Amino acid sequence: GEEVVINLPPSEFTVRKPEVVITSASVQNLYYQCGNTINVDVPALGDLYNPKFTASQAKVVPSSSDKKKVTIVPSGRTCVLGVSSITNGQTIKIDDVKYKVIKPPKADLELLVNGKLYNGAAPISKKSKTVLRVKPDSDFKAALPKDARYMISSVKLLSQRSLGAPATVGSYSGNGKDATKGIPMSLGSKLKSDAPGTKIFFKIDKVYRINFQNKKIPVNFSEQALYIGAI
Numbered sequence: 456g457e458e459v460v461i462n463l464p465p466s467e468f469t470v471r472k473p474e475v476v477i478t479s480a481s482v483q484n485l486y487y488q489c490g491n492t493i494n495v496d497v498p499a500l501g502d503l504y505n506p507k508f509t510a511s512q513a514k515v516v517p518s519s520s521d522k523k524k525v526t527i528v529p530s531g532r533t534c535v536l537g538v539s540s541i542t543n544g545q546t547i548k549i550d551d552v553k554y555k556v557i558k559p560p561k562a563d564l565e566l567l568v569n570g571k572l573y574n575g576a577a578p579i580s581k582k583s584k585t586v587l588r589v590k591p592d593s594d595f596k597a598a599l600p601k602d603a604r605y606m607i608s609s610v611k612l613l614s615q616r617s618l619g620a621p622a623t624v625g626s627y628s629g630n631g632k633d634a635t636k637g638i639p640m641s642l643g644s645k646l647k648s649d650a651p652g653t654k655i656f657f658k659i660d661k662v663y664r665i666n667f668q669n670k671k672i673p674v675n676f677s678e679q680a681l682y683i684g685a686i
Contacts, residue, residue: 472549472550473497473498473499473500473549473550474497474498474499475495475496475497475538475549475550475552476495476496476497476498477493477494477495477496477552478493478494478496479491479492479493479494483555484554484555484556484557485513485527485529485534485554485555485556485557486529486556486557486558486559486595486599486602487529487530487556487557487558487559488528488529488530488664488666488670488672489528489529489559489599489602489666489667490516490526490528490599490601490602490666490667490668491526491527491528491529491599492518492524492525492526492527493524493525493526493527494521494523494524495508495523495524495525495536495538495552496523497538497540497549500540503540503542504523504540505522505540505541505542506522506523506525506538506539506540506541507539507540507541507546508525508536508537508538508539509536509537509539510527510529510534510535510536510537511531511533511534511535512529512530512531512532512533512534512556513527513528513529513530513531513534514527514528514530515527515528516528527554528666528668529554529556531556532555532556533553533554533555533556534553534554534556535551535552535553535554536551536552536553536554537551538550538551538552559592559595559599559602559603559664560592560594560595561592561674561676562589562590562591562592562603562605562662562664562674563589563590564587564588564589564590564659564662564676564680564681564683565587565588565589565590566585566586566587566657566683566685567585567586567587567588567637568583568584568585569583569584570584573683573685575684575685576686577686578651578652578686579642579655579685579686581642581643581646581647582642582643583642584639585639585640585641585642586637586638586639586640587607587610587627587634587637587638587640587657587659587683588634588635588636588637588638589605589607589634589635589662590635591603591604591605591635599667601666601667602664602666602667603635603664604633604635604664604665604666605633605634605635605662605663605664605665605674606629606630606632606633606634606662606663606665606671607629607632607634607638607659607660607661607662607663608628608629608630608660608661608662608663609626609627609628609629609630609660609661610626610627610629610638610640610657610658610659610660611623611625611626611657611658611660612624612625612626612627612640612642612645612646612655612656612657612658613655613656613657613658614646614649614653614654614655614656615653615654615655615656616648616649616653621654621655621656624645624646624649625644625645627639627640634662640657642655652686653686654684654685654686655684655685655686656682656683656684656685657682657683657685658681658682659676659681659682659683660681661673662674662676662681
């Protein structure tokens with residue numbers, strides 16, 4: 456038979472890169488030196504999705520129970536999460552997700568007297584139950600509770616017994632104690648020679664945040680914040 460040649464117009468195809476879908480407590484940013492757990496999915500790949508993750512300036516901890524979950528512990532100011540999938544023994548790069556790394560919100564230092572927040576003006580009885588605690592930011596604690604733990608190395612008690620500089624009359628160790636619950640500080644034995652109305656100060660040494668890996672990370676407070684006055 457006669458050969459018929461049909462010329463068809465060229466067809467155009469759009470090849471789309473599979474979309475990476477990320478869900479987490481904090482999608483926009485990662486918290487510095489914290490266990491930021493995120494869920495990384497590529498719905499277009501379905502059952503073929505066998506993820507492999509890399510990250511710049513960060514440690515990557517894959518989940519042992521869910522292949523789509525990964526914990527990122529940033530150590531720099533930015534982090535690029537590389538998402539790949541392993542198919543037939545080959546690693547195929549899918550996309551890079553860029554993150555800004557931010558410091559956790561600053562916690563508050565609080566002095567409690569008999570269970571109530573001290574107002575800085577009312578006299579404190581020597582028999583009062585006095586506690587110094589670190590109060591984490593509520594949103595940060597809700598999102599990353601294992602990273603919102605704190606420790607105070609020590610607290611000095613100073614008394615201004617004359618017109619000169621306050622003198623140290625006692626100290627309290629916070630090592631091994633949960634500072635979010637508070638560091639108890641008994642006053643009676645240390646202030647037995649002080650008359651009512653004597654100006655006293657609590658000087659906090661160092662404050663650390665304890666992250667999910669139990670690593671101690673120094674928290675910077677102003678000198679003024681670390682110096683709490685009372686009477």
